Amino acid sequence: MIELKGKRVLVIGERDGVSGPAIEVCVRSAGAQVLYAETLCFV
Amino acid sequence: MSFPAITAVANVLAHAPGLVRYGSKPLRDIGQDPAVLEAITPRLRSYADAVAYAPNQVFIGNLDPEMLGAVPRPWFRALDGTASSTGAFGDLIGECELLGLLKLCDRARLVHLDAATLAEARAGLARRGIVTPDEMAALAAADAGAINAIGKSGEAIPLWLDGRVVGAMSRGHEQDEALTANVLLENLAAKATGVLAVRRLLRMVERRLGPGDIDFVLAGSEEAVGDRYQRGGGGLAKAIAESCGITAATGFDVKAFCASTLYAVVNAAALIQAGLFSRVVVVAGGSLAKLGMKYRAHVARQMPILEDMLAGIAILVERPGARGSDPSARGSDPSARGSDPSARGSDPVIRLDTLGLHTIATGSAQQAIVEALVITPLAKAGYRLRDVDRYATEMHNPEVTEPSGSGDVPRGNYRLIAALGALRGELPRDGIDAFIAAHGMPGYAPTQGHIASAVCYLAHALRAMRAGQIRRALFMAKGSLFLGRMTDASDGVSFILEI
Numbered sequence: 332m333i334e335l336k337g338k339r340v341l342v343i344g345e346r347d348g349v350s351g352p353a354i355e356v357c358v359r360s361a362g363a364q365v366l367y368a369e370t371l372c373f374v
Numbered sequence: 375m376s377f378p379a380i381t382a383v384a385n386v387l388a389h390a391p392g393l394v395r396y397g398s399k400p401l402r403d404i405g406q407d408p409a410v411l412e413a414i415t416p417r418l419r420s421y422a423d424a425v426a427y428a429p430n431q432v433f434i435g436n437l438d439p440e441m442l443g444a445v446p447r448p449w450f451r452a453l454d455g456t457a458s459s460t461g462a463f464g465d466l467i468g469e470c471e472l473l474g475l476l477k478l479c480d481r482a483r484l485v486h487l488d489a490a491t492l493a494e495a496r497a498g499l500a501r502r503g504i505v506t507p508d509e510m511a512a513l514a515a516a517d518a519g520a521i522n523a524i525g526k527s528g529e530a531i532p533l534w535l536d537g538r539v540v541g542a543m544s545r546g547h548e549q550d551e552a553l554t555a556n557v558l559l560e561n562l563a564a565k566a567t568g569v570l571a572v573r574r575l576l577r578m579v580e581r582r583l584g585p586g587d588i589d590f591v592l593a594g595s596e597e598a599v600g601d602r603y604q605r606g607g608g609g610l611a612k613a614i615a616e617s618c619g620i621t622a623a624t625g626f627d628v629k630a631f632c633a634s635t636l637y638a639v640v641n642a643a644a645l646i647q648a649g650l651f652s653r654v655v656v657v658a659g660g661s662l663a664k665l666g667m668k669y670r671a672h673v674a675r676q677m678p679i680l681e682d683m684l685a686g687i688a689i690l691v692e693r694p695g696a697r698g699s700d701p702s703a704r705g706s707d708p709s710a711r712g713s714d715p716s717a718r719g720s721d722p723v724i725r726l727d728t729l730g731l732h733t734i735a736t737g738s739a740q741q742a743i744v745e746a747l748v749i750t751p752l753a754k755a756g757y758r759l760r761d762v763d764r765y766a767t768e769m770h771n772p773e774v775t776e777p778s779g780s781g782d783v784p785r786g787n788y789r790l791i792a793a794l795g796a797l798r799g800e801l802p803r804d805g806i807d808a809f810i811a812a813h814g815m816p817g818y819a820p821t822q823g824h825i826a827s828a829v830c831y832l833a834h835a836l837r838a839m840r841a842g843q844i845r846r847a848l849f850m851a852k853g854s855l856f857l858g859r860m861t862d863a864s865d866g867v868s869f870i871l872e873i
Contacts, residue, residue, distance in 0.1 A: 369856070374826075
């Protein structure tokens with residue numbers, strides 16, 4: 332388990348998994364600051 | 375209510391190992407470290423190996439997708455030396471023939487080929503019935519000195535065949551970054567493979583239709599044709615139509631990342647349903663940028679670089695009753711009638727009343743996307759998951775994607791569809807694997823996103839439906855709109871095809 336509160340986070344989402352915006356919402360709700368977020372496509 | 379029908383589909387491939395170096399990923403890596411090319415070159419496949427490769431045989435229609443499951447992995451070691459480069463759905467042409475097609479499709483006189491290569495290409499393409507002697511005879515060869523000179527001056531990039539330079543591709547403008555030799559080669563490759571597919575499609579239906587009977591052409595490829603003032607301006611649909619003698623038609627390009635081609639099919643059906651046109655051709659050419667995209671993983675595993683294929687697809691969509699054929703009117707070559715709609719039975723139709731649409735509100739969660747593209751359209755039609763015989767999703771060949779960690783893409787889609795079915799009580803929770811075995815297929819398409827995105831199964835579905843093997847298939851494509859940095863949104867579209 333990682334304590335995200337107060338942390339600065341770079342978000343890399345994956346198209347077939349969890350998208351960047353979805354991770355961003357979760358990370359923010361845990362009290363972290365999102366510096367950058369994007370979703371990648373690997374096919 | 376009657377709906378537009380799909381009456382013929384051509385699937386073609388072009389072997390392009392000499393162009394792998396110009397794929398986006400190899401080109402960038404070679405630019406940083408020229409030694410990368412030394413790692414790539416020995417891993418490029420021969421034409422014979424590309425023809426003998428089972429997924430390619432599935433793509434051009436000499437094998438059914440379901441038969442691929444019985445071929446032992448790795449497929450690149452289970453080569454069939456008796457396989458043919460002529461498929462029921464189209465040809466798998468060699469690189470010399472591809473270079474000849476590039477030259478034939480080059481209206482700006484930017485492609486230069488030496489005399490020997492042009493002669494060999496001319497003979498190969500004529501043998502396949504893809505070109506006429508007159509149009510190839512009109513093409514002029516370049517001498518080796520001129521090819522070397524424009525390469526050294528920086529005006530052109532070399533074109534390779536079997537490890538030697540046989541030609542060059544010139545830039546279209548001294549300063550325009552949208553008209554560099556690399557960009558134009560990419561666009562021309564999409565055009566040439568699109569032309570290959572449409573010409574094959576026209577041969578399939580030549581007994582009842584000529585090029586002049588086509589009303590409209592839609593292109594759904596991955597290129598960006600344009601100039602510095604309008605990158606991605608378009609025009610590939612009409613460029614391809616022009617090169618195929620489809621002179622009575624107009625048309626335009628459809629853009630939606632990997633969902634482009636399936637969107638184009640929906641648009642074609644909608645134009646027909648609206649009464650504007652009777653016969654629309656949808657065409658998709660290949661993506662040069664994606665050649666060698668995962669070469670690093672393939673080199674690291676000492677396997678062939680499998681992303682050496684450019685693909686093309688052409689689809690004829692017709693108004694119900696527009697087939698009015700005269701079987702004796704045109705042509706007589708039986709090899710061209712692999713999926714001739716006048717050969718048998720009725721045609722499957724696109725259920726426009728049950729389209730699956732990804733709205734803005736759908737969002738980018740995979741569960742929501744599959745709900746929108748599978749569950750909702752089935753509910754509209756009154757069907758349950760098992761009422762659909764085959765699901766065509768993103769049919770990427772897993773042998774290409776697994777080494778780089780991208781997994782088995784079609785299987786991932788099938789698992790999600792089945793899991794939603796289990797959540798809805800349509801399938802038992804332990805019935806996911808059985809559902810995939812009964813309603814899914816192994817991936818067999820080259821990683822040319824728009825081609826792999828369901829449309830590569832249209833030709834197979836048409837054949838299987840005409841043969842009475844299946845009655846209904848769902849086609850779904852997803853588009854990664856977020857890659858263009860204009861939105862965080864995903865995209866997708868789906869339809870049910872049934873007979």
